[in-house]
Amino acid sequence: MLKNYKLTALFFLLSLPMMVFSQQRPDAKRIKVSGKIIEKGTTLPLEYATVVFQDVKNPEKLSGGVTDLNGDFNFEIQSGTYNVRFEFISFKTVELKNKTYNTNTDFGTVYLEADIAQLQAVEVIAERSTVEIKLDKRVYNVGKDMMVKGGTVSDVLDNVPSVTVDPEGNVALRGNENVRILIDGKPSGLAGINIADALKLLPADSVEKVEVVTNPSARYDAEGSGGIINIILRKGKAQGLNGSFVVSAGDPESYGVSSSLNYRSDKFNLFSNTGYNYRTSLGNSFNNSTYFDNGVIQNYIDEKRNNERLNKGYNTNFGIELFINKSTSWTNSLTIQNSRGENPDNVFFYNFDELRNPTYTRNRFNDQRSKDLTFEYATNFTKNFKKEDHKLTIDMSFSQNRENDNSIINDQVLNDPSSLFVERTLNPQTQQRNLFQADYVLPIGKESRFEAGYRGSFQKNLTDFQIDLLDNGNWVRNDLYSNLLEYNENVNAFYVQFGSKINKFSYFLGLRFEDSNIDVNSISVNDYNTKKYNNFFPTATVNYEFSETSSLSLSYSKRINRPRGRFLNPFSTYSSRINIFRGNPDLNPAYTNAFDLGYLKRWNKVTFNTSVYANLTDDSFQFIRRESGSIVDGVPVIEATPINLATEFRSGFEFNVNYSPYKWWRLNTNFNLYRNETKGDYRYINSLNEEIVQNFDNVASSWFARVSSKITLPYKIDWQTNATYSAPENNAQGKRLSMTSVNLAFSKDVLKDKGTIALNVSDLFNSRKRRSETNLENITSYSEFQWRQRQINLSFTYRFNKQKNERENQRRDDNGGDDFMG
Template sequence: MKKINAIALITLFLNSLTFFGQQAPIAKLKVTGKVIEKTSKQPLEYATITLRLPNNIKAISGGITNNKGEFSAEVTPGTYDITVEFISFKSTEIKGKKIDSNTNLGTIALSEDAAQLNEVIVRAEKTTVEIKLDKKVFNVGNDLMVKGGTVSDVLSNIPSVSVDVEGNVSLRGNDNVKILIDGRPSNAINITEALRIIPADAIDKVEVITNPSARYDAEGGGGILNIVLKKGKNQGFNGTFIANGGMPDNNGLSGTINYKNKKVSLFSTQGYSFRSNPGNMINETTYFNSDNSIRNSIVEPRENERFGKGYNGNFGIELAFDKKTTWTNTINYRNNNGNNTDYVFQKYYTALNTYDYTKNRTNREGSDSENIEYTTNFTKNFKKEGHKFTIDGSISTNNDDTAAIVTETGTNTSVTKLDNTINNQKQNRVLVQSDYVLPLGKGSQFEAGYRGDFSKLVTDYQVKNDGIINPNFTNVLEYKEKVNALYTQYGFKQNKLSVLLGMRYEDSNIEINQLATSDYNTKKYGNFFPSAFFTYELSDKSSTSISYSRRIQRPRGRMLNPFSNLSSNINIFVGNPDLNPAMTDAIDFGYIKRWTKLTLSSSLYYNKTTDVFQMARRESGNFVNGTPIIITSPINVATEFRTGFEFTLNYSPYKWWKLNSNFNFFQSDTRGNFVYTNFNNVVVTQNFDKITSSWFSRLTSKITLPSKIDWQTNLMYMGGQSNAQGRVLGNFSANLAFSKDVLKDKGTIAFNVNDVFNGRKRIMETYLPGVLSSRAEMQWRIRQVTLSFTYRFNKTKNERERQPKKMNDNGSEMEFQG
């Protein structure tokens, strides 16, 4: 910190020498003081103090506060205008201050700029959760639970977000959620797997945007999750190193290094990990005849052994051409190799429930994933505050290659069956975006922008049965997506009312080509996506809002591919290449209230989604030893009406105890019929009309014990939910973590237990009259224990980092200037 301040003072001193170059030496006077946060009285580190001559924009001298909030600057005798600034706070200006001797300005208190962001920030250490009217910002650095974990672990600890045992992410109970990384769509082919690979240590924060405006990509009817990666922000040379080990294997080493001066900022994050994720599943199914009498039954337990080693790294450089123009370039590289062995034991029973025979299926799978991405950003700020032009671009390629050998033996036969599967996927993506922001006057602002998203995914899937290609499961699927978007929005603030109105248009050109069967399908459609946000400040401690937006969900990947894997030969998932996008209209009522130790954020929301995706199970007409093969496919037959209520509480009863809780209740009303002709040429109608409700709740407690040991506990309950063909049962889970700072706060030792009671499972029940009744219980990963060590150099724990205000598609909101 002293080095940083010294550099700043030397630079300012040299500028002063240049300014007074031709004058006789004049004795310098010291200007000192202290800057604090008005509400909490905490010192503000990295606040800037600038001294100017009256009616002159050129800085004469200045300084930067240290970790105690103190500053010191040297000037010649005279009269100065003094400005004190800190990001997201109202600046303070002292006009016409006469300096004729060493002067102490005393303590200067800055207050948060609520009018600028309409935000309520709970500040403790460095905030863990920032609550705003249109989103929540989760700062990952203080979460002990994610040490040594992945992005999936981070998301599972965030208010409003839930991650099921299979890694599927949902927002307020809605799995139609768009996941962005640094404001851009993830270039991963399988986003669920990608979230299990990227280390938590690479993440700065996660933004939860429940009802996005027209500025954002229209994808994601349930909202947007924006994962913001770490970048260099602080002046000077600094960094963090983290090492971790765990049981089952959870070993990793990662580091973040940053260097920044006035002209250049360099940043890099490097990480290597080796993890195992053993899991298990059991599926008990009873099959019926057409008269609902029992035909037979199968008990199908599975054991999964998963091992993966991965490297994740990036390198970036930001060039500051001047104070208002920057150019940032980043290269990201990710590689992961894994082995997954799936043991399936199928125990067959007769109609009288007597044991018949057993089949053993072993699926040995090896995978190799490589991802390369280049991103660039050019930002030009004009003279008027808030007037800005940005250009963003990215080019990426991702290769996922998977090969598996499936062997099958049985007690009723001496024949060993051998299946080989190859699944090679390659995705190329180009993204171009430009945004322009123009303040029109006091309290009003205009925005406009363009976004082009162009991607191509080729999936080459091949199945061989005993060395012979099976044409029913072999295909090359080519998916091309071209989306061009234009948006504009206008916002203004009058007294306590803020209004933001926007319109977005997206032109979609989709090609779904099955090359093996020469089946080509092109879908072209254009859609308007309006949005409107109204916010009213009831007082300086509370605000209320109402918002509307229209969203879209386009089917991709596995949802479209009619050829799938053969892990089980009697329960097969088959994609539907004829799926249409789902459209959502969303309305949200929000309210925020802040007290001294308590902050409440609540929301009442309503979504209507047409052509919603539903999973339908049906008989294929094929049999394995008399057992029908059941196919599960997504369909478009239903309309869904979703209503919910949510609240988040941040409560700090004492300095040593902080509580965060989140509760969400929602009801889903699904309406629609699935009509199809089965293998007996009989028309079957499945009614999907269903009204179901569910809820989930999360409680996080962080206590500072004696000897400055931090103790964090997370409790999570996912309520049960019914659907047209069955239900998912409720589930409780708990996580636990302890940490202790060492080496004069330069190091931290953390110990955490994920799923303390080893009961985080997904339990599903399905009933199809005249077909089957089943109960499946899946645990993707068993309880995990991790020990980690963090070391920081030239960077104190929880220090505030100066960073520029942003107003683009990476998660910021309307700012009113003037």
């Protein structure tokens, strides 16, 4: 009991950015103390370790501070005679007694040794805040979040501040879908052809944390005008064998099992994450359209759709980290993902005349099946030189993805067997991606740092989309909707950046050069597009620290957004004959200048982070809906397609607040208010062979809010609630309506805290639907789309030998992130 009390008190002490309890003496001068605290035997920095100065003459008077993520501490004290303690949870304290300090003092490197006896005695260590806010990024720790137990990575992202996931799985950051998603700091073969689909297959328990970088530095790819989301998978760091197992079941029918295992010795570290998921998702949608001719109603069509998707598959990642010597390590890993999916899509088209009298009903049943297989090998070499933080890392990865989507389509007018026609779609896709990267970091003095690096990304995609019509027992190719698309992308990039700190002011300046060579070839229609271009991408960040708990940051970066996948493929879907999505192989990249002004303030129980941002994008591409010129059963076919739409100006205001009013209650809030202005005109030919000129000048404002509350109930039952609201937003062709969702979860630790039972409900009120209104020249429509209905999930997690691992969770491993600015 006493030990647990001491640990709780110590954790509360660690959460304080600065502790000063001593009264100022008029005759005492202020001096600076600095140093670094690392773990003995591993050279890993200890973040949030405490340095306590206890006045010898008055032991009740204390002053001190905590270390940053690099293990460094630097703060001021009054000159005097002190007992000094260097402390960290589950480590032996180092103490210097009865020392007098009258001048600035550098303690150098202090080594703390793990206290094995204390580690074995500790059963529960107070958990960290789920969301950690820094000026350059936000780190979302998955391990303590009940909402995602038994879920997928897509569920994880939907709980991250500033991030939204729409009903189709598309990810947006601050309302901007042009976001770059990385896995372990690099593009991953797991993403395959469609990153949204990949995120729905990865189990949530394979993720350690998610980093959100709104304005990345030159080290990162320039891709993604909206910023970067970096998903970091679990890799054990504790000595010996440890791990966890998770089993789950849910309604609609879903099952899952996953494991995270790790064995670490002085010579090597073995790690593995493996999972199997069987998941049923029920979805539905409708699209009610009214057709006009010179303002007079001609007819109505109500389109209703039901889906019963099934995804089942496994993924595994295993590897070994070899400690060649104290300064050199070599890591190799292999990732395999294999999945199968079923998506029976049943659509009814209810046709009405101008008086809304029923005329006929057409049924279209699309029985879609998919297979997906991904292999990825990755290797990392890290060399730490004698000088602290002087480091060279080399990364390489090679991946291959094979995806096959096939479907049989039966389409007929009800009660009219002669109208039946049968089609099939064949859509095999392959992707090869090779990545080579080298990063070099050179500290200059104590307060400066130089970085340089290279990244080469080379990928080849081949998509063969084919539609066949069954004619007298023979399949006949429909060339109107069939195409073989080849996409090759080769990007070579170099970067340099330099940063320094002068008293309370610090800066980080970078420049990235990318040379792009891209081929988009629609082979079936002999349409070949080669795009070669090179660009410089400057970045800059400046910080000013008002105090240990208050900082201001200003950053700038230039970004690029290259169109890929379905954005380019002229033919990629065929679920509806009158509402078709068509890619645009001649899309050009969009360029964005991003500015961000942020402020961070910490109090004892509150962390407040706010920012004002602005993005100016040239050649932005957005989806437009238009008449294709084709007629099916007398109805004009409407197609959605992306185009380069002149300029876009996006600005906004955002804040995040972490508040712990009591030890048993924590609140996280995120609010984002943004304004989006687009300018541009678009011309197309309608079904009457008339040229239609559409003006897309539009100004839209909207906002997004999320509140997460976690309460510890009696009997140590944790209760977590997340509520999300997206306000309506106008666009040039209509309006996206509001969307609200609430998630609920309960959890209870069992088996002496080695096990956890969690019950979570996703979309409690079944209200997570994308609703929109569209107004074209001769068509107006209202639609609702629900990708996944309410789901209830029950999971059980079992951990073994995790006590030793808990202290590792107190320390962050930012995987090469840019934390120079602190």
